[in-house]
Amino acid sequence: xxxxxxxxxxxxxxxxxxxxxxxxxxxxxxxxxxxxxxxxxxxxxxxxxxxxxxxxxxxxxxxxxxxxxxxxxxxxxxxxxxxxxxxxxxxxxxxxxxxxxxxxxxxxxxxxxxxxxxxxxxxxxxxxxxxxxxxxxxxxxxxxxxxxxxxxxxxxxxxxxxxxxxxxxxxxxxxxxxxxxxxxxxxxxxxxxxxxxxxxxxxxxxxxxxxxxxxxxxxxxxxxxxxxxxxxxxxxxxxxxxxxxxxxxxxx
Amino acid sequence: xxxxxxxxxxxxxxxxxxxxxxxxxxxxxxxxxxxxxxxxxxxxxxxxxxxxxxxxxxxxxxxxxxxxxxxxxxxxxxxxxxxxxxxxxxxxxxxxxxxxxxxxxxxxxxxxxxxxxxxxxxxxxxxxxxxxxxxxxxxxxxxxxxxxxxxxxxxxxxxxxxxxxxxxxxxxxxxxxxxxxxxxxxxxxxxxxxxxxxxxxxxxxxxxxxxxxxxxxxxxxxxxxxxxxxxxxxxxxxxxxxxxxxxxxxxx
Numbered sequence: 258x259x260x261x262x263x264x265x266x267x268x269x270x271x272x273x274x275x276x277x278x279x280x281x282x283x284x285x286x287x288x289x290x291x292x293x294x295x296x297x298x299x300x301x302x303x304x305x306x307x308x309x310x311x312x313x314x315x316x317x318x319x320x321x322x323x324x325x326x327x328x329x330x331x332x333x334x335x336x337x338x339x340x341x342x343x344x345x346x347x348x349x350x351x352x353x354x355x356x357x358x359x360x361x362x363x364x365x366x367x368x369x370x371x372x373x374x375x376x377x378x379x380x381x382x383x384x385x386x387x388x389x390x391x392x393x394x395x396x397x398x399x400x401x402x403x404x405x406x407x408x409x410x411x412x413x414x415x416x417x418x419x420x421x422x423x424x425x426x427x428x429x430x431x432x433x434x435x436x437x438x439x440x441x442x443x444x445x446x447x448x449x450x451x452x453x454x455x456x457x458x459x460x461x462x463x464x465x466x467x468x469x470x471x472x473x474x475x476x477x478x479x480x481x482x483x484x485x486x487x488x489x490x491x492x493x494x495x496x497x498x499x500x501x502x503x504x505x506x507x508x509x
Numbered sequence: 510x511x512x513x514x515x516x517x518x519x520x521x522x523x524x525x526x527x528x529x530x531x532x533x534x535x536x537x538x539x540x541x542x543x544x545x546x547x548x549x550x551x552x553x554x555x556x557x558x559x560x561x562x563x564x565x566x567x568x569x570x571x572x573x574x575x576x577x578x579x580x581x582x583x584x585x586x587x588x589x590x591x592x593x594x595x596x597x598x599x600x601x602x603x604x605x606x607x608x609x610x611x612x613x614x615x616x617x618x619x620x621x622x623x624x625x626x627x628x629x630x631x632x633x634x635x636x637x638x639x640x641x642x643x644x645x646x647x648x649x650x651x652x653x654x655x656x657x658x659x660x661x662x663x664x665x666x667x668x669x670x671x672x673x674x675x676x677x678x679x680x681x682x683x684x685x686x687x688x689x690x691x692x693x694x695x696x697x698x699x700x701x702x703x704x705x706x707x708x709x710x711x712x713x714x715x716x717x718x719x720x721x722x723x724x725x726x727x728x729x730x731x732x733x734x735x736x737x738x739x740x741x742x743x744x745x746x747x748x749x750x751x752x753x754x755x756x757x758x759x760x761x
Contacts, residue, residue, distance in 0.1 A: 284543055291536055294543060298550020302694070442554070502754045 272309075276343065276460060283342025288374045290365060293338045296420065303441035304458050306501040311465060314493035315457040321488035322417065322437045322453050323469035326355035328481035329415035329435070333387070335362040340419045340459060341374045345381040347463040352383070354470045357417070360409040361388030364422050366401060397428045417466075419459045421447045435485070439463070443497035454490055456497035524561075528595065528712060535594025540626045542617060545590045548672065555693035556710050558753040563717060566745040567709040573740035574669065574689045574705050575721035578607035580733040581667035581687070585639070587614040592671045592711060593626045597633040599715040604635070606722045609669070612661040613640030616674050618653060649680045669718075671711045673699045687737070691715070695749035706742055708749035 262275045280297055283289030289297075311319075326332050334348055334357050341348075341361070352359050361374045368389070375386040391404040393411035402425060405411045410429070418426060419439035423446030430436045430450040438451035439462045448454030455462045473481065514527045532549055535541030541549075563571075578584050586600055586609050593600075593613070604611050613626045620641070627638040643656040645663035654677060657663045662681070670678060671691035675698030682688045682702040690703035691714045700706030707714045725733065 280547075281543065291533065291546060294546035295532075295550035295553065298547035298552070299554040300550070301547065302551040302554030 272460065279342050280339075283338065283377075286342075286373060286377060288338045288370065288377055289342045290338050290370075292365065293342070297339060300420075300441045300458065303501065307441065307456070307497065308500065309458070311457050311461050312497060312500050314496040315455055315462065316465065317488060318453055318455040318490075318493050319457070319462055319465040320469040320473075321485050322455060322466050323355070323473055324476070324481040324484035325415050325435050325437060325453060326351075326357060326417070326466070327470055327473055327476070328478055328485065329355075329357075329413070331413045332357040332415040333360050333410050333413040333417070334358070335360055335410060335416060335418045335421070336374065336378065336388075337361075337363055337420060338370065338374060341377050344459050344463045345378055345383075347460075347467070349378065349382045351463055351467045351470070354467050354474075357415075358409055358413075359383055359386050360406055361386060362405060362410060362418075364402065364425070366404060395425065395428045395432065397431065398424055403428070418447070418451075419463070423447050423450075426450050443494045443501065448494060452490065453485075453488060454494060456493065524712065531594050532591075535590065535629075538594075538625060538629060540590045540622065540629055541594045542590050542622075544617065545594070549591060552672075552693045552710070555753065559693065559708070559749065560752065561710070563709050563713050564749060564752050566748040567707055567714065568717065569740060570705055570707040570742075570745050571709070571714055571717040572721040572725075573737050574707060574718050575607070575725055576728070576733040576736035577667050577687050577689065577705060578603075578609060578669070578718070579722055579725055579728070580730060580737065581607075581609075581665070583665045584609040584667040585612050585662050585665040585669070586610070587612055587662060587668060587670045587673070588626065588630065588640075589613075589615055589672060590622065590626060593629050596711050596715045597630055597635075599712070599719070601630065601634045603715055603719045603722070606719050606726075609667075610661055610665075611635055611638050612658055613638060614657060614662060614670075616654065616677070618656060647677065647680045647684065649683065650676055655680070670699070670703075671715070675699050675702075678702050695746045695753065700746060704742065705737075705740060706746060708745065 262278050280289055334352055336348060336359055361371045363370060371388050378386050387406045387409040390406045393405050393407035394403040395405055410416055415435045417437045421438055426438055426447035427450045436451045437453040438447045439455045439459050440448045443456045514530050532541055586604055588600060588611055613623045615622060623640050630638050639658045639661040642658045645657050645659035646655040647657055662668055667687045669689040673690055678690055678699035679702045688703045689705040690699045691707045691711050692700045695708045
């Protein structure tokens with residue numbers, strides 16, 4: 258994790274201060290939208306109920322995601338405003354480790370915001386960021402929301418869509434792809450339609466996928482396929498929901 | 510509820526569209542902060558888990574709040590950026606029905622934002638909005654956060670603090686006041702330290718207190734005291750937590 262905050266990682270509120278710092282930076286740079294700030298708050302509430310930690314099923318999901326990415330013919334990490342603000346360096350690192358492309362993909366799409374996000378990712382080491390060509394459409398959703406790059410998300414066999422809208426997650430899931438969703442709400446549609454739902458904070462999940470991918474770098478195609486196939490998405494969603502429903506967590 | 514949105518109240522997404530419209534208006538007018546938008550998202554997540562409805566214990570709490578306000582010697586409704594954006598007209602109406610003052614009280618206090626919020630409330634019919642004098646301090650919290658009006662929150666015997674910070678709610682609770690908190694998270698400190706915690710969306714809770722106050726307008730002091738004293742805040746918090754923990758609500 259890049260150390261862009263001037264306090265030690267041992268500080269008890271390090272992660273929440275780092276999150277706030279990155280979100281504020283995102284607003285300042287015009288990459289985090291109003292709706293992105295509200296979505297961030299929704300995520301905070303679910304993360305609080307999850308105990309602000311990577312639960313075992315989310316770790317297994319991250320390992321399955323790493324295996325799917327390493328076994329892919331062509332993989333793409335989709336990046337929206339919040340992902341760009343929260344995990345720019347971590348996304349670039351994951352893309353390098355699993356040899357994935359990065360594509361900016363916004364729900365409220367403007368060329369200006371795509372360019373700002375691409376610039377922000379490039380400041381964190383990304384090269385050849387996709388998303389501006391937008392020469393293909395995801396079938397089944399309305400025109401503006403459907404735009405993707407033909408040689409990016411459209412043709413990829415494995416896509417990571419963190420914090421994705423439910424309609425788009427569903428439409429992508431209906432294409433012939435392995436869809437990996439990162440979302441903190443196990444009850445929302447995006448993780449429910451994903452082949453691999455990771456119910457975790459993107460700030461924990463993205464570096465965790467990278468860590469698993471580094472460990473699996475020498476694994477055979479059979480081993481990778483086995484890890485993906487043995488992952489049980491329904492069980493993972495149930496475990497996450499159970500954790501959220503667990504009583505007596507004490508006060509905030 | 511004032512009809513500031515050009516769609517019928519029967520529309521299935523009326524309330525969520527109205528909320529979004531008011532929040533966007535709040536941002537445009539400089540009264541909703543970045544932190545306010547994130548807090549709005551946290552509230553949305555808890556409201557979703559609550560079923561986006563006023564649960565019976567929240568309705569009882571609203572009735573107890575109405576009784577406490579009607580029985581008060583001096584009552585104040587505290588308003589921050591999100592309250593001003595979400596329920597400006599509803600707050601003015603409640604203040605009229607229970608004869609309470611309105612005081613702007615911000616966690617991140619700037620004179621400019623207080624004035625904008627006071628103007629916004631005045632556009633919705635408020636007169637004599639307090640909060641700019643700031644000539645008294647709530648004991649036990651740091652100077653900037655402690656500022657209140659001597660003839661407002663400081664001297665009131667009943668205060669309504671919707672969406673209040675935990676430290677301030679606790680410090681206010683330690684003064685000799687009946688504190689009414691409106692908050693969607695029953696696990697957070699603010700409702701836990703309140704005499705009357707209302708676990709509900711402010712957009713439902715504020716008009717609901719007004720409705721109960723109208724019904725109780727002719728009640729005797731004994732009746733009002735009886736309603737306040739029979740309210741069980743621990744039971745209300747438990748019921749709200751139970752509702753949040755209730756499994757299988759279906760998808761978002």
